[in-house]
Amino acid sequence: MPTPTLAEVARHAGVTPATVSNVLRGRGRVGAVTRERVLDAIAALGYRPHLPARALAEGRAPTIALMVTSIANPFYPEFALAVENALRPAGQFLIICNTAGDPDTGRAYLDQIAGTLSEGVLVMNANLDFDDLRATELRGAPVVLCMWERPLDPPGLPCVAVDFRLAGELAAQHLIGLGHRRIGAIVGSKAHGIHAARHEGFVAAMQAAGLDAGAAPLIYAPDTTQGGYAAAREMLTRRPDLTAIFATNDLPALGAMQAAADLGLEVPRRLSVVGITDIQLARESRPALTSVAVPTVEAAELAVALLRELIEDGGRAAGEAKMCVTSAPHLVVRASTSRAPD
Amino acid sequence: MPTPTLAEVARHAGVTPATVSNVLRGRGRVGAVTRERVLDAIAALGYRPHLPARALAEGRAPTIALMVTSIANPFYPEFALAVENALRPAGQFLIICNTAGDPDTGRAYLDQIAGTLSEGVLVMNANLDFDDLRATELRGAPVVLCMWERPLDPPGLPCVAVDFRLAGELAAQHLIGLGHRRIGAIVGSKAHGIHAARHEGFVAAMQAAGLDAGAAPLIYAPDTTQGGYAAAREMLTRRPDLTAIFATNDLPALGAMQAAADLGLEVPRRLSVVGITDIQLARESRPALTSVAVPTVEAAELAVALLRELIEDGGRAAGEAKMCVTSAPHLVVRASTSRAPD
Numbered sequence: 001m002p003t004p005t006l007a008e009v010a011r012h013a014g015v016t017p018a019t020v021s022n023v024l025r026g027r028g029r030v031g032a033v034t035r036e037r038v039l040d041a042i043a044a045l046g047y048r049p050h051l052p053a054r055a056l057a058e059g060r061a062p063t064i065a066l067m068v069t070s071i072a073n074p075f076y077p078e079f080a081l082a083v084e085n086a087l088r089p090a091g092q093f094l095i096i097c098n099t100a101g102d103p104d105t106g107r108a109y110l111d112q113i114a115g116t117l118s119e120g121v122l123v124m125n126a127n128l129d130f131d132d133l134r135a136t137e138l139r140g141a142p143v144v145l146c147m148w149e150r151p152l153d154p155p156g157l158p159c160v161a162v163d164f165r166l167a168g169e170l171a172a173q174h175l176i177g178l179g180h181r182r183i184g185a186i187v188g189s190k191a192h193g194i195h196a197a198r199h200e201g202f203v204a205a206m207q208a209a210g211l212d213a214g215a216a217p218l219i220y221a222p223d224t225t226q227g228g229y230a231a232a233r234e235m236l237t238r239r240p241d242l243t244a245i246f247a248t249n250d251l252p253a254l255g256a257m258q259a260a261a262d263l264g265l266e267v268p269r270r271l272s273v274v275g276i277t278d279i280q281l282a283r284e285s286r287p288a289l290t291s292v293a294v295p296t297v298e299a300a301e302l303a304v305a306l307l308r309e310l311i312e313d314g315g316r317a318a319g320e321a322k323m324c325v326t327s328a329p330h331l332v333v334r335a336s337t338s339r340a341p342d
Numbered sequence: 343m344p345t346p347t348l349a350e351v352a353r354h355a356g357v358t359p360a361t362v363s364n365v366l367r368g369r370g371r372v373g374a375v376t377r378e379r380v381l382d383a384i385a386a387l388g389y390r391p392h393l394p395a396r397a398l399a400e401g402r403a404p405t406i407a408l409m410v411t412s413i414a415n416p417f418y419p420e421f422a423l424a425v426e427n428a429l430r431p432a433g434q435f436l437i438i439c440n441t442a443g444d445p446d447t448g449r450a451y452l453d454q455i456a457g458t459l460s461e462g463v464l465v466m467n468a469n470l471d472f473d474d475l476r477a478t479e480l481r482g483a484p485v486v487l488c489m490w491e492r493p494l495d496p497p498g499l500p501c502v503a504v505d506f507r508l509a510g511e512l513a514a515q516h517l518i519g520l521g522h523r524r525i526g527a528i529v530g531s532k533a534h535g536i537h538a539a540r541h542e543g544f545v546a547a548m549q550a551a552g553l554d555a556g557a558a559p560l561i562y563a564p565d566t567t568q569g570g571y572a573a574a575r576e577m578l579t580r581r582p583d584l585t586a587i588f589a590t591n592d593l594p595a596l597g598a599m600q601a602a603a604d605l606g607l608e609v610p611r612r613l614s615v616v617g618i619t620d621i622q623l624a625r626e627s628r629p630a631l632t633s634v635a636v637p638t639v640e641a642a643e644l645a646v647a648l649l650r651e652l653i654e655d656g657g658r659a660a661g662e663a664k665m666c667v668t669s670a671p672h673l674v675v676r677a678s679t680s681r682a683p684d
Contacts, residue, residue: 284567
């Protein structure tokens with residue numbers, strides 16, 4: 001016997017297919033009697049809801065788009081995996097959209113799939129214009145910014161925020177507590193770019209300890225291993241007296257460790273290095289990298305839950321721009337930091 | 343003026359929407375006169391085909407599923423990015439399916455989306471049953487195995503093959519050419535698992551050089567940095583006379599370098615290490631890893647082209663199991679290998 005269709009269930013129950021769909025998804029207003037009739041029909045026909053097929057028959061696709069600059073950047077796959085794990089139990093699927101950091105590519109993705117192929121959009125730091133994201137919302141596809149860096153300064157779009165200023169503060173406090181006074185900073189974005197909050201936390205901790213953060217060497221570098229390598233090499237050549245480097249992300253921190261190795265500066269005996277995020281590579285590098293861990297899985301789960309809420313809500317809450325804040329980042333001490341040399 | 347729909351174009355041209363769709367996609371049999379009329383209607387109405395929306399209206403979704411064990415494993419994001427780049431120009435999108443190496447999870451994915459949400463399936467080494475893949479084909483969703491490891495031994499399913507036996511041979515020849523005679527092998531799969539061809543190439547090169555490959559230490563290990571680390575540590579502790587390690591993949595090779603560092607064996611002065619694939623981490627590690635590079639982007643493009651051909655073909659070629667072979671892997675010499683110590 002072929003699998004019964006939604007339409008057959010509807011016919012059997014004497015209702016419209018939309019009503020059957022509403023019952024199955026727990027959406028819309030369906031009276032108790034009608035609901036009972038639909039459930040009886042489902043049982044009688046042995047109907048097994050086949051989520052994607054059913055969704056397609058309704059002209060929509062149960063997918064969520066995740067916009068990233070490049071999935072090959074190692075943090076994003078870890079986040080994507082967590083998102084997919086959160087989507088799967090509800091029969092939703094994950095579409096990966098690589099923008100290559102180009103707003104036009106991002107806009108093309110939003111135009112093409114938001115609201116049609118994808119019911120909602122999760123945005124990592126993909127260099128998208130907020131105007132494009134608002135236009136996407138207005139077309140009926142909710143957007144959630146994942147990993148917003150400033151919980152105290154909401155972006156005016158639904159978001160999951162992580163206190164990255166605190167992350168920078170914790171990293172600096174760790175170095176200061178180990179006796180470091182001459183600490184260089186490598187910031188993996190432009191001066192007012194996305195890593196600014198992390199750097200502000202670093203500066204605040206330095207000032208709180210009575211250190212002159214303004215005098216500390218500072219380089220803005222690409223947020224990559226190579227970027228951190230070049231920045232650290234330049235910084236350590238100019239300032240061989242530094243005993244520690246704070247990097248706003250793990251990849252530049254790993255690059256800084258490589259630069260130290262190439263300059264013959266042993267980590268951590270001669271130079272301590274600390275990063276932020278705690279990607280898998282931080283655990284696997286030698287020496288293993290001390291890092292301020294960010295709650296990646298929690299952020300992914302919150303982002304999916306918020307996006308789903310907005311989808312279910314059908315745009316009624318648009319404009320409210322709800323923000324969820326994750327639990328606090330925390331320091332993970334590994335082998336790349338130790339007491340400052342005398 | 344609102345964007346005209348496919349139905350309006352069809353009405354204007356006096357044809358069915360299916361005919362307009364066939365013209366747009368270059369599919370089906372459409373006479374020259376009809377074709378001209380449709381194209382005129384498209385021009386007259388200023389119709390811009392909105393691929394995903396149109397596809398959904400036709401009850402299908404222009405997505406391709408990529409089945410991987412875990413997108414967090416660093417080779418897969420590089421491949422996924424290449425796949426997405428190959429899909430995008432044709433208005434297709436990439437769904438990521440993480441199987442966690444579990445056949446049941448893989449089967450659930452195939453059941454749910456192949457042939458409905460996804461028009462075709464690309465399979466990396468995701469521990470799927472071939473029977474499940476054949477069942478998927480029979481349901482009308484073409485399947486392409488990416489990175490099949492044995493071009494001389496086709497799998498009976500459409501695939502893109504890479505000569506991984508040659509990759510193992512090239513790695514071993516490189517070490518032998520540098521004067522190494524006592525070489526250990528770390529194989530990142532079970533004895534008859536997916537890396538067996540790579541190991542066979544290693545053995546063949548050893549034998550061709552008159553070396554006793556059977557006497558060479560050999561450990562089957564998990565295909566991870568940690569797996570390679572533990573295997574190398576065990577091997578080098580038992581056999582401190584080894585001067586080189588061949589690993590069948592880059593992650594175990596990187597782990598072997600870490601084990602050498604922890605044992606105080608300098609790479610490459612005291613121990614040479616070579617891997618296979620040439621992932622980004624191979625370039626970024628210190629010392630940078632010598633590896634046999636596999637044509638990842640080419641394999642992704644061939645896989646997408648083959649899958650698209652099978653989709654366009656509408657299952658007519660099912661059973662033919664076409665195989666495309668990529669260009670040959672090639673050695674990339676970096677800092678982890680040097681002449682054998684005297």
